[in-house]
Amino acid sequence: MELRILRYFLAVAREENFTKAAMSLNVSQPALSRQIAQLEDELGQTLFVHSSHCIVLTDAGLLLKRRAEEMLSLEDKIRREFSDGGDEISGELAFGCGENMGMRELAEKLAEFKRLNPKVTFRIYSAIADDIKFRLDQGILDFGLMSEPVEIPHYDFVRIKTVEHWGILVRSDNPLASKRSVTPEDLTTIPLYIPWRTTMRSEVSAWLSDCAEKITVAGTYNLPGNITHLVKLQNAAAITIEKIYNYDGLAFVPFEKANPMTSVLAWKKSANLSPTAKAFVEFFRK
Numbered sequence: 001m002e003l004r005i006l007r008y009f010l011a012v013a014r015e016e017n018f019t020k021a022a023m024s025l026n027v028s029q030p031a032l033s034r035q036i037a038q039l040e041d042e043l044g045q046t047l048f049v050h051s052s053h054c055i056v057l058t059d060a061g062l063l064l065k066r067r068a069e070e071m072l073s074l075e076d077k078i079r080r081e082f083s084d085g086g087d088e089i090s091g092e093l094a095f096g097c098g099e100n101m102g103m104r105e106l107a108e109k110l111a112e113f114k115r116l117n118p119k120v121t122f123r124i125y126s127a128i129a130d131d132i133k134f135r136l137d138q139g140i141l142d143f144g145l146m147s148e149p150v151e152i153p154h155y156d157f158v159r160i161k162t163v164e165h166w167g168i169l170v171r172s173d174n175p176l177a178s179k180r181s182v183t184p185e186d187l188t189t190i191p192l193y194i195p196w197r198t199t200m201r202s203e204v205s206a207w208l209s210d211c212a213e214k215i216t217v218a219g220t221y222n223l224p225g226n227i228t229h230l231v232k233l234q235n236a237a238a239i240t241i242e243k244i245y246n247y248d249g250l251a252f253v254p255f256e257k258a259n260p261m262t263s264v265l266a267w268k269k270s271a272n273l274s275p276t277a278k279a280f281v282e283f284f285r286k
Contacts, residue, residue: 096132102263
C-alpha cells in the first residue's frame with residue numbers, strides 16, 4: 001500500500017466528493033476513482049458509500065482514515081528528523097499534553113529550548129493520557145506530559161516540579177464556590193461529572209471514601225474543556241485537577257485534605273530518540 005494512495009484516500013474523505021478531491025490533488029477524477037477502487041479491492045473492504053449529496057466513510061473507512069493519518073504523520077516526522085540541519089540542533093519535537101498545571105512548566109522549558117535552538121519546531125497535541133500513550137507507543141509522539149502514576153516498565157520520564165491539586169469546577173454563583181475547600185460530604189448535594197479514566201476515578205473514590213456511594217454521577221468526561229458548558233447549564237460540578245487557565249463563570253475549589261499530584265514528561269523506553277529529542281531530555285533535566 002503506497003503512501004500516495006493513502007493521501008488520495010484522505011483527500012476524498014476530506015472533500016466527500018471525488019471531483020473536488022481530484023481537483024485538489026491535480027489528478028483526473030476517473031484516475032482517482034480507480035485508485036480508490038483498487039485500494040478497496042486490496043483491503044477487501046468498502047470504504048465509501050454514497051448519500052444523497054456526498055460520499056461518506058463506512059466503519060472500515062473511518063478506521064483506515066485514522067490509521068492513514070497516523071502513518072502520514074509519522075512519515076512527516078521522519079522527514080523532519082532527518083532534514084539537514086548541519087551542526088545545529090534542528091528538526092521537530094512532538095509533544096502530547098493533558099490539560100494540567102504542568103503545562104506551564106513545560107511551556108517555559110520549550111520557550112527556552114527554542115531560544116537556544118531556533119531551528120527546532122514543536123508540534124503540540126492535546127489529549128487524554130490513554131491517547132498520548134498510544135501515540136508514544138506508535139512513535140507518533142516523542143514525549144507525553146501526563147499525570148502520575150505512569151507505567152514505569154514502559155516509559156522513562158522526568159518529574160515535573162509543579163504540584164497539582166484535585167478539586168471541583170462549579171459555577172461562580174454556586175454556594176460551594178465561596179468555600180476555601182470542599183469535603184466529600186459537600187459533594188453529595190450536587191450532580192457530579194467525573195473523569196472517565198480508571199486511574200483518576202480510583203484516586204477520586206479513595207478521597208470520597210464512604211461518601212462515594214452517596215454522590216450523584218451526572219456523567220463522565222475526558223477533557224475538562226468539553227464539560228464546562230454542562231456545568232454552567234445544569235449548575236453541576238466537575239471533579240478535576242486544577243488547570244492552567246480560567247473558565248469564565250466557573251470557579252475551582254480544591255479538595256480538603258487530598259493528596260497532591262504530580263505530572264511527568266515521559267517517553268517510550270525502547271524508543272531510539274532523535275538527536276534533537278536527546279538534546280531536549282538533557283536540557284530538561286538540568
